[in-house]
Amino acid sequence: MKPRHTWSALTTASLTAVVLASASAHAVGGGGTAGEVDERTLASTAHSQIEVTHVKGGGGKGKKGNLAPIDPNWKPPACWYEPLFTPEQLKAFVEETDGEGMVGIHQGWYGRSLWENHYAKGKHEPNLDTENTTAKGYDNYNIGKKGYFWRSVAPDDADPRSSACDKVMFWQDQGEIPEVPHSPTPKTLAEYAYDKVEIPETKIEAKPAAKSTVNLPTWVWLDKGTFKDVKVRAELPNTGLWAETTAKPKSLHLEPGTADSETFPASGECKINEDGSIGTPYTKGKSKQDPPCGIKYLRATDGKPFQLKASITWEISWEGTGGAGDTMPDGTFETTQDMNVQEIQSINR
Structure with a gap:
């Protein structure tokens, strides 16, 4: 032949x-x-x-996913x-x-x-x-x-x-x-590692959890330590090249799943607190107060729940061979959960 x-x-x-x-x-x-x-x-x-090692975070047995770069023009x-x-x-x-x-x-x-x-x-x-x-x-x-x-x-x-x-x-x-x-280059490996970062899926805490009420705020929060930094190391054998890419949680963005709603703050962007938590846990007596992070639904669901989307934004940075290092575009990871909303029934006598 x-x-x-x-x-x-x-x-x-x-x-x-x-x-x-x-x-x-x-x-x-x-x-x-x-x-x-x-x-x-x-x-x-x-x-x-390229050898990839998950150095920090992203552990556990639950569902995980990869980050989506916020910049649509950025690609590894x-x-x-x-x-x-x-x-x-x-x-x-x-x-x-x-x-x-x-x-x-x-x-x-x-x-x-x-x-x-x-x-x-x-x-x-x-x-x-x-x-x-x-x-x-x-x-x-x-x-x-x-x-x-x-x-x-x-x-x-x-x-x-x-x-x-x-x-x-x-x-x-x-x-x-x-x-x-x-x-x-070290940057090549850092960008390769970006695509290997695995973020654990975590359900946000909401109060009331089972069913929200029309015109009453639903408080949303994530406890301290729920989201932690995730670090991935990439090494290319026989070159001496390596890089570590770190994803650090930055903020939580809420999309209620319907236009008949309000978000707190109005932008829907809840910043991470100094202690690593997001928002403030609901406590008894706050049902009519506006939460630092939350949602108010203006109409009830009718058999089909609203799909609340919660997107965490992660800051991305890297370091590598020879002291190289920089930042890369922020990434997002989105989860969705059902939100049932009820109407308060009152009887006039």
């Missing part, structure tokens, strides 16, 4: 049939500091070796490059798979001679870019040198932005980060 390049945007699912079933695996990097890499790794366009990186194989590992990969896999997110090589010609015999190959640049060939997989062959990865290979990482898998000396567009 003639060796072939595949230039189209292949997905992981479409590659399953061409991956061989060899069980052999090789540890990436000296000393096996990263995870295991086998032929499926190279064939998978969406596989990243669509692609970057990562170290994948040492010279010895790449040679073993080619021999064991007979040359079946990906040299880039959207570039598959199928045929052992393609790999051998480029990585062992010095043949140049074109990169998959609009500038028509050339990837220079290598001698004997660079065996004897210290370093890694780097390959592009993408969380979602169907994202059109992922085509920006268009270089054929290339060499970089050990201890160095490639000076090419879309090389990983």
Whole structure:
């Protein structure tokens, strides 16, 4: 069978049939500091070796969810490059798979001679870019040198932005980060970690809880410690790069679920108190007072409860390798709960 390049945007699912079933695996990097890499790794366009650790918060067994950035234009990186194989590992990969896999997110090589010609015999190959640049060939997989062959990865290979990482898998000396567009940085890892932050779903406290009354305020609050900071760490093996992304609760926003209502404050935005709580718990005798955080419904429900939406806004910051750090757009996490509202019945005599 003639060796072939595949230039189209292949997905992981479409590659399953061409991956061989060899069980052999090789540890990436000296000393096996990263995870295991086998032929499926190279064939998978969406596989990243970034290691994610939930350092703080977000625990428990309840339902969790990811933050949604408030800025609709902000998106995490669509692609970057990562170290994948040492010279010895790449040679073993080619021999064991007979040359079946990906040299880039959207570039598959199928045929052992393609790999051998480029990585062992010095043949140049074109990169998959609009500038028509050339990837220079290598001698004997660079065996004897210290370093890694780097390959592009993408969380979602169907994202059109992922085509920006268009270089054929290339060499970089050990201890160095490639000076090419879309090389990983601490910020890359921080943004990757942002997408991994898991926020626990917590039902807000409301009084009266079971059923509100028309024209009487419903007090809403969250006790101190209900929401805590959440921190996620992301590390890219064999690069020395790391970042920790922290989400800190900032405010609670209420949407009553009907226009026939009022919110307290009028903006519906309840700030977090100095002690970490939100609002003030209801106590007996306050039924007619306006709460610092709450809702007043102006009409009763008729068999179908209103859907009260409670959105927590989280401030996002990060720190990483070399003292790097900054902020990122705030994120939100929304929960919904039923609110039944009754009409007070009175009898005139």
